[in-house]
Amino acid sequence: MQTISPAPNSAPKHVNAVIESRPASTAAPHSSVVSVNGVAVSYPSAHGIFQALSNVSLDVARGEFISLIGPSGCGKTTLLRLIADLAQPTSGELRVNGGTPNQARTDRSYGYVFQSPALYPWRTAISNVMLPLEIIGLSPTERQQRAAGALAAVGLTEAAGRYPWQLSGGMQQRVSIARALSLQPDLLLMDEPFGALDEITRDKLNLHLTDLWRERNLTVIFVTHSIPEAVFLSTRVVAMSANPGRISRVIECPFPQRRTLDLRNTKQFLDVSQEVRDALSDAYADE
Amino acid sequence: MNNVMTFRHTVPGWLRQAASIAVILCIVLAIWSVAATLANPAPSDPEPGWLPANWWNDRPILPSPPQVAVATWNGLFGYPVSSPRSLIFHAGVTLEAALAGFALATIIGIALATAIVHSRLLDKGLLPWVIVSQSIPVLATAPMIVVVLGNAGFTGLLPKAVISASLAFFPVTIGMCKGLRAAGSAQIELLHTYNASGSQIFRKLRWPAAIPYLFPALKVAMALAITGAIVGELPTGAQAGLGARLLIASYNGLMLLMWATLVVASLTAGLSVGVLTLIERALPRFRASQ
Numbered sequence: 001m002q003t004i005s006p007a008p009n010s011a012p013k014h015v016n017a018v019i020e021s022r023p024a025s026t027a028a029p030h031s032s033v034v035s036v037n038g039v040a041v042s043y044p045s046a047h048g049i050f051q052a053l054s055n056v057s058l059d060v061a062r063g064e065f066i067s068l069i070g071p072s073g074c075g076k077t078t079l080l081r082l083i084a085d086l087a088q089p090t091s092g093e094l095r096v097n098g099g100t101p102n103q104a105r106t107d108r109s110y111g112y113v114f115q116s117p118a119l120y121p122w123r124t125a126i127s128n129v130m131l132p133l134e135i136i137g138l139s140p141t142e143r144q145q146r147a148a149g150a151l152a153a154v155g156l157t158e159a160a161g162r163y164p165w166q167l168s169g170g171m172q173q174r175v176s177i178a179r180a181l182s183l184q185p186d187l188l189l190m191d192e193p194f195g196a197l198d199e200i201t202r203d204k205l206n207l208h209l210t211d212l213w214r215e216r217n218l219t220v221i222f223v224t225h226s227i228p229e230a231v232f233l234s235t236r237v238v239a240m241s242a243n244p245g246r247i248s249r250v251i252e253c254p255f256p257q258r259r260t261l262d263l264r265n266t267k268q269f270l271d272v273s274q275e276v277r278d279a280l281s282d283a284y285a286d287e
Numbered sequence: 288m289n290n291v292m293t294f295r296h297t298v299p300g301w302l303r304q305a306a307s308i309a310v311i312l313c314i315v316l317a318i319w320s321v322a323a324t325l326a327n328p329a330p331s332d333p334e335p336g337w338l339p340a341n342w343w344n345d346r347p348i349l350p351s352p353p354q355v356a357v358a359t360w361n362g363l364f365g366y367p368v369s370s371p372r373s374l375i376f377h378a379g380v381t382l383e384a385a386l387a388g389f390a391l392a393t394i395i396g397i398a399l400a401t402a403i404v405h406s407r408l409l410d411k412g413l414l415p416w417v418i419v420s421q422s423i424p425v426l427a428t429a430p431m432i433v434v435v436l437g438n439a440g441f442t443g444l445l446p447k448a449v450i451s452a453s454l455a456f457f458p459v460t461i462g463m464c465k466g467l468r469a470a471g472s473a474q475i476e477l478l479h480t481y482n483a484s485g486s487q488i489f490r491k492l493r494w495p496a497a498i499p500y501l502f503p504a505l506k507v508a509m510a511l512a513i514t515g516a517i518v519g520e521l522p523t524g525a526q527a528g529l530g531a532r533l534l535i536a537s538y539n540g541l542m543l544l545m546w547a548t549l550v551v552a553s554l555t556a557g558l559s560v561g562v563l564t565l566i567e568r569a570l571p572r573f574r575a576s577q
């Protein structure tokens with residue numbers, strides 16, 4: 001917990017605050033969806049040991065939208081991969097839904113959206129969305145129904161029969177989000193999903209994502225390089241810095257759950273953005 | 288430059304390919320014609336005609352293009368297909384062994400590649416042997432295979448198919464090793480997030496990702512399988528097959544028969560590879576995107 005002490009509201013206190021503000025989840029604080037405790041990751045390198053993450057602690061309550069933001073190489077992807085059980089910490093402990101990340105992965109309790117859409121080019125859009133449903137062994141009719149529902153949720157019903165190379169970058173990324181949603185997880189891990197898209201498309205997808213988050217009561221951990229995107233989507237923005245990768249500040253975004261694009265013109269939004277920018281300029285100055 | 292552009296954009300691809308093949312063919316024919324004119328002595332009683340007289344030498348050192356064309360035509364269509372003088376008959380015998388060898392090679396190649404990409408030990412231990420196996424001349428291994436299989440009671444098609452497969456499995460193995468490793472790391476990790484099993488990863492990802500690598504490998508394998516089947520007919524003392532025909536031609540100094548047989552062998556290989564190309568075209572195609 002010490003790592004985030006520079007932030008005015010340290011993590012445990014904040015988690016309590018969030019849980020109190022949501023009568024739906026009356027669970028005790030330890031039931032946070034993701035809890036990261038003093039985690040470090042190091043890799044051997046030419047100059048000895050490279051610290052990709054050092055003493056990172058973070059608690060994410062149900063229904064939160066957390067953005068990870070920071071200079072490249074500060075360990076955002078690494079942190080997401082630890083939660084997803086795609087990588088292992090050198091030290092420290094992670095809990096996902098109260099269990100180990102490995103249990104969460106074998107339970108298929110999260111959906112992961114990669115930086116590249118990672119669609120299978122020999123499958124149509126809907127068949128890509130059905131892939132996880134095939135893996136868990138659903139019947140063909142059920143697969144079809146669920147995949148169609150997931151595609152509809154990202155507004156891609158008409159593109160169901162098209163191959164990835166027949167889709168724009170934004171549509172490909174929406175298919176990959178539908179694929180992650182098709183397993184109906186409560187937790188969504190997203191690694192710079194909109195990083196390669198133009199601003200207009202990105203705005204659209206941000207609106208889509210914030211609606212999905214609210215309507216399905218998802219918990220989202222979202223990596224981005226864009227301050228407005230992070231502030232617009234999140235309940236909290238986690239600013240990270242590199243060398244060693246660590247959390248430098250956690251900034252709250254105290255906006256209502258329902259968000260529209262005009263939120264970005266409010267004074268409160270600009271103030272929070274400025275706060276994130278300040279935290280990040282410290283992080284970049286550290287380099 | 289402008290003309291080149293319009294040529295490119297108005298002429299369909301197959302026609303351009305046919306044109307370039309025709310150009311190469313003309314160059315080869317020209318060189319061949321000159322060589323045939325220089326190499327062959329004139330016949331003692333030259334027939335009148337507009338082609339050089341020594342192009343129709345009965346026992347040519349280097350047969351001329353029209354001579355080979357006529358001999359090939361006669362070999363193919365001058366006898367009933369069941370006749371032992373028909374080159375179609377012999378091509379059929381060779382093709383049968385080659386197709387059996389090709390099938391064997393495809394299965395062995397895919398199985399080896401699957402084993403190699405799934406095991407670091409086999410990657411280190413087996414792949415070098417696969418590569419070394421191809422540096423041994425097939426002319427040396429073919430008689431050994433014939434003797435060993437002959438003692439075990441196998442004669443006829445099987446030894447030829449095995450010799451053919453011993454050449455043809457190589458491109459399949461190498462191509463599929465590459466193909467089965469072609470899937471991107473995000474595509475693989477995606478399946479890890481679903482807790483997919485190893486066999487699911489193979490069926491849903493590695494295998495379909497390898498298909499674009501399979502067909503080029505199969506085409507090379509097909510050509511090698513035919514070469515292998517022909518070589519396999521040499522030490523077996525076979526009575527039938529293009530290899531047997533070549534052997535007879537070479538014992539008796541029948542240059543024309545030799546050339547005609549070689550032309551038929553190339554045609555057989557070309558047609559078989561062409562069939563594979565058609566199958567590949569019929570499959571749903573996708574662009575490798577990443």
Ligand SMILES: Nc1ncnc2c1ncn2[C@@H]1O[C@H](COP(=O)(O)OP(=O)(O)O)[C@@H](O)[C@H]1O
Pocket residue numbers: 043052071072073074075076077078079245
């Ligand atoms: N498997 C690995 N081996 C060695 N170094 C790694 C490995 N994975 C990540 N790193 C290093 O850890 C650092 C953090 O990487 P990453 O989490 O991808 O950063 P970010 O996503 O914030 O840009 C980078 O410097 C990267 O080179």
Ligand SMILES: [Mg+2]
Pocket residue numbers: 076077078191
């Ligand atoms: Mg990253």
